[in-house]
Amino acid sequence: MNKPRIAVHKFSSCDGCQLTFLNLGEALLQLNEQVEILHFLEAGMSDAETEVDIAFVEGSLSTPNELERIQQVRANSRYLVSIGACATSGGLQALRNLEGQHDNWRDAIYARPEFIQTLKEVQPIAAAVQVDLELWGCPVSSAQILAAIRALLFDVAPIDDRDRVCLECKRQQAVCVLVTGAAPCMGPVTRTGCGALCPRFGRACYGCYGPSETPQTDTLAQRFAGFGLLPDAIARRFLLINSQAPAFLHTGKVFYHSGTGDQDD
Ligand code: SF4
Ligand code: SF4
Incomplete structure (x- = not known):
């Protein structure tokens, strides 16, 4: 064969x-x-x-x-x-x-x-x-x-896993850096696949696996604003590795160029 x-x-x-x-x-x-x-x-x-x-x-x-x-x-x-x-x-x-x-x-x-x-x-x-x-x-x-x-x-439809990184975080029993450290974690809107690698090492997810299913990106951006992030810094959370993914692009553009400085997050 x-x-x-x-x-x-x-x-x-x-x-x-x-x-x-x-x-x-x-x-x-x-x-x-x-x-x-x-x-x-x-x-x-x-x-x-x-x-x-x-x-x-x-x-x-x-x-x-x-x-x-x-x-x-x-x-x-x-x-x-x-x-x-x-x-x-x-x-x-x-x-x-x-x-x-x-x-x-x-x-x-x-x-x-x-x-x-x-x-x-x-x-x-x-x-x-x-x-x-x-x-x-x-x-x-x-x-x-x-x-x-x-x-x-095997001619089987591959599984398209679009769960959020947060679910993987819970499975791995990682401490939430957003809740405990007010870190601008993209995990709530990012699809899993990485095994929650960054949060497990105390770092905020930066969205490299792209949008999860039904990502509430605008809500998360407002949460980041509540942490004190300036608009440019919020835009950079969404406009990074997957800037052209529609859900990230939509929210990122709201804050892009509307900022007041070059604050790094
Ligand atoms: S650390 Fe990030 S990915 Fe993990 S539960 Fe908290 S918000 Fe979700
Ligand atoms: S930059 Fe592109 S090719 Fe390189 S690891 Fe990331 S997705 Fe893969």
């Missing part, structure tokens, strides 16, 4: 989500016995135009070339899974969308801007092609990737 074929494609990204694959360690070796990994540059396999059963896509669409390339990936794949914040919401690089002055920032950053070809706005993968499954996070977790592969290979 032919093994299912897998590819891992990179677009505009830092490679961190591909590293999550490599960090599977022993599980990756076992996986390699059950599937055929045909394209995965970070691991040394290169066959970008081959047809596969599952294509994992890391990174956002930031250049005209990427816009063309994702069409080819889609055409060659039975299932397309976008992995990580860059692929699902545009990631950090999409912060430039907030300013809207595409030419200005490019001219300010690059010595020879005439050689830089970029899209006017950074886009998530789903803006250009049909995506069968989105795995959020910066980076995604190894457990998410394994669960997705298992489900897709």
